[in-house]
Amino acid sequence: MRIAESFDGDGVSGGEWLSTRGAHSDIVISSRVRLARNVRGRRFAVKADAAERREIEQELRHALGRVDFGEEMVYIDLEKASRIDAEMLVERHLVSRELARGEGPRAACYAPSETVCVMVCEEDHLRLQVLRSGFELDAAWRCADALDDGMSRRVDYAFSSRFGYLTCCPTNVGTGLRASVMLHLPALVYSKHIEKVFQAGSKMNLAVRGLYGEGTQALGDFYQISNQVALGLSESDVLERLNRVVPQFIEYERRLRDALLDSDRARLEDRIWRAFGVLRAARTISSEETLELLSAIRLGVNLQLLPASLTIETVNELFITSQPAHLQALSTGPLEPRERDVARANLLRQKLGPL
Amino acid sequence: MSKCQRCGQRAATVHLTEIDDDEKRELHLCDQCAQQQSGPLELMGMLSSAYVPEAVASGDPAGLRCGECGLGYVEFRSRGRLGCPDCYETFRASREQRLEKIHGGTQHVGKAPDEMSAVDRSRERRLVELRRELQASVREERYEDAARLRDELTRFEEGAEAGAEDTDADR
Numbered sequence: 087m088r089i090a091e092s093f094d095g096d097g098v099s100g101g102e103w104l105s106t107r108g109a110h111s112d113i114v115i116s117s118r119v120r121l122a123r124n125v126r127g128r129r130f131a132v133k134a135d136a137a138e139r140r141e142i143e144q145e146l147r148h149a150l151g152r153v154d155f156g157e158e159m160v161y162i163d164l165e166k167a168s169r170i171d172a173e174m175l176v177e178r179h180l181v182s183r184e185l186a187r188g189e190g191p192r193a194a195c196y197a198p199s200e201t202v203c204v205m206v207c208e209e210d211h212l213r214l215q216v217l218r219s220g221f222e223l224d225a226a227w228r229c230a231d232a233l234d235d236g237m238s239r240r241v242d243y244a245f246s247s248r249f250g251y252l253t254c255c256p257t258n259v260g261t262g263l264r265a266s267v268m269l270h271l272p273a274l275v276y277s278k279h280i281e282k283v284f285q286a287g288s289k290m291n292l293a294v295r296g297l298y299g300e301g302t303q304a305l306g307d308f309y310q311i312s313n314q315v316a317l318g319l320s321e322s323d324v325l326e327r328l329n330r331v332v333p334q335f336i337e338y339e340r341r342l343r344d345a346l347l348d349s350d351r352a353r354l355e356d357r358i359w360r361a362f363g364v365l366r367a368a369r370t371i372s373s374e375e376t377l378e379l380l381s382a383i384r385l386g387v388n389l390q391l392l393p394a395s396l397t398i399e400t401v402n403e404l405f406i407t408s409q410p411a412h413l414q415a416l417s418t419g420p421l422e423p424r425e426r427d428v429a430r431a432n433l434l435r436q437k438l439g440p441l
Numbered sequence: 442m443s444k445c446q447r448c449g450q451r452a453a454t455v456h457l458t459e460i461d462d463d464e465k466r467e468l469h470l471c472d473q474c475a476q477q478q479s480g481p482l483e484l485m486g487m488l489s490s491a492y493v494p495e496a497v498a499s500g501d502p503a504g505l506r507c508g509e510c511g512l513g514y515v516e517f518r519s520r521g522r523l524g525c526p527d528c529y530e531t532f533r534a535s536r537e538q539r540l541e542k543i544h545g546g547t548q549h550v551g552k553a554p555d556e557m558s559a560v561d562r563s564r565e566r567r568l569v570e571l572r573r574e575l576q577a578s579v580r581e582e583r584y585e586d587a588a589r590l591r592d593e594l595t596r597f598e599e600g601a602e603a604g605a606e607d608t609d610a611d612r
Contacts, residue, residue, distance in 0.1 A: 115534060124526060126526060128525070129509075129525040130508045130522070130523060130524055130525055130526075131512075132520065132522045132523075132524060133512060133524035133525060135511045144572075145569060145572075148568075148572070177553075209522075231552070235555040236550075238555045243475065243554045244526035245553065245554055246526075246529060246530075246549075246551070247549065248548065248549065249529050249536075249540075249547070249549055250549030250551060251549075252526040252529055253523075254522050254523055255521065255523075256521070256523065256543065257543055259529070259540065259549075260544065260549045261549070261551035263551070270494055277534075281444070281446075281449070282449075283444060284446050285448070285449045289447065296444060315543070315544045316544065317543075317544035317547065318544045318547065318548060318550065319544075319551070320550050321551045321552060426558060
C-alpha cells in the first residue's frame with residue numbers, strides 16, 4: 087500500500103491537526119506530546135547492533151498490535167520503505183528526519199487520522215507522539231498517557247524510581263516528555279519582535295526554534311516552543327508551564343497583527359496580495375519562496391484580507407503538499423529539483439486558482 | 442554583532458550548535474549566560490577550559506565502563522548518549538551532577554509505568570520467550586520444535602488476549 091493512500095481523507099489533505107478544530111488555531115497550528123520509552127534489559131539504539139535492533143523492533147511491533155488506539159493503525163517498516171515514502175512522513179511531521187534517513191531496523195506506526203504516530207527504534211526504542219490541532223496540550227497529554235499505560239502493560243519499560251523513564255539521551259530522562267506547540271508568528275517576525283520570544287523562552291527553560299530551515303531561521307514564520315526540562319518536574323508541571331506561557335505569545339502575536347492593520351495597512355495588504363499574485367502566476371517556484379509566500383497568505387486569510395473563497399484548510403494543506411516528497415508522490419515518480427519547482431508551481435496554480 | 446539570546450543585553454560572544462533530540466539548533470549567548478547554562482553545554486560535549494566541570498571526586502571517571510553495554514565514560518561524554526539503561530547506575534555519580542545542571546533536579550517525580558498484576562507481567566515475559574525460541578528453532582532448522590512452539594504461542598496469545606482485555610475493561 088502506498089503511504090499516500092494510508093491517510094484519512096483523499097490521501098493528500100493534511101491530518102486532523104491541520105484542520106482548524108482546536109483552540110486558537112489561527113496562530114497555534116498544532117500541539118504535540120511526545121513520550122520517550124525504552125525496553126528494559128536492552129541496549130539503546132546507539133549501542134545496539136542491527137540484530138538486537140531487529141529483535142526490539144519485532145517485540146514492539148507485536149506489542150503495538152495489541153494496544154487499542156481507537157483506530158486501525160498503519161505500520162511502516164522504514165528499512166524497506168522507499169525514500170519518498172519515508173520523507174512524506176517527515177513532511178507531515180509524523181516522524182523525525184533521523185528516523186526516516188536512519189539505517190537498520192526501524193519503523194513508524196501511525197493512525198490514518200494522523201493524531202498519533204509511534205516511532206520505533208529512533209534514538210529511543212519507542213517514541214509515542216500524539217498530535218492535536220490548535221492549542222490542546224491537555225487533550226494530547228491525556229491521549230498519550232492512556233496509550234503509554236496500554237503499552238506499559240505489554241512492554242517492560244526501562245524505569246528507575248530515581249531517574250524515571252531511562253532514555254538514551256540524558257536530556258530526556260525522567261518523564262521522557264517533550265511537549266510542544268507549533269505557532270505561526272508572521273506579525274512578530276514582520277515587526278522584528280521575534281527575538282523577544284527567543285529570550286522569553288530561554289528564561290523559562292523553553293526551547294524556541296524555527297520549524298523549517300536551519301537553527302534559528304524560520305521559513306514560513308513557524309516556530310516550535312517546547313519544554314527543555316524532563317526530570318524533577320511532573321508531567322503536569324511541564325504542561326502547566328507551557329499552558330501559562332504560550333497564551334502570552336499568542337496574545338503578543340494578536341496585538342501585533344492589530345497594530346500592523348492600524349499603522350501599516352497598505353504595506354501589509356500589499357505584501358499579502360503580492361504573495362497571492364506570485365503564487366497564482368509563477369511557472370516555477372522554490373520551496374523556500376513558497377513557504378514565505380504561503381505564510382503571507384495564511385496571515386491574509388486570518389485577517390480576512392483575501393477573498394473568502396480561500397480557506398485556511400487549503401493554505402495549511404499546501405504547506406505540506408508543496409514539499410518535495412509530496413510533490414513526487416503525487417506525480418508519476420521521482421523528480422529532479424527543477425522539475426519539482428515546476429510541479430510545485432502547477433500545484434499552487436491549481437489549488438489557488440490561476441490569475 | 443548580535444545580542445545574547447538569553448539576556449538580550451550583552452553582545453553574544455559564544456556561538457554554539459546544539460545537537461539535541463530531533464534537531465540541530467544554534468545558541469548565541471554572552472559569556473555570563475553561557476556560564477549559567479553550562480549544564481547542557483557540557484552535555485553536548487562542547488568542552489572548553491572555561492566550562493569543564495570539577496573532576497568527579499570518586500576516582501577517575503574516564504576509567505568507568507558500563508558492564509552491560511561496554512560504553513566508556515569518554516565515549517559517553519563525546520556523544521552525549523548513554524548505551525543502555527544500566528549506564529544510569531554505572532555513571533551514577535557524574536550522572537547526578539549533570540542532571541542537576543540540565544534539569545535542576547535529579548529525582549523523578551512524574552508518573553511510573555502502570556502497575557501490572559504479577560500474572561500479566563509474567564505472561565508477557567513468557568510470550569517474548571516463546572517468540573524468541575520460535576525464531577531460534579526456525580534459524581536452526583528444528584522444524585518440529587518450531588511447529589510445537591508456534592502452536593503453544595497461538596494458544597498462549599489467545600489466553601493472553603483474554604487476560605489483557607479484562608485489564609483494559611477495568612480502566
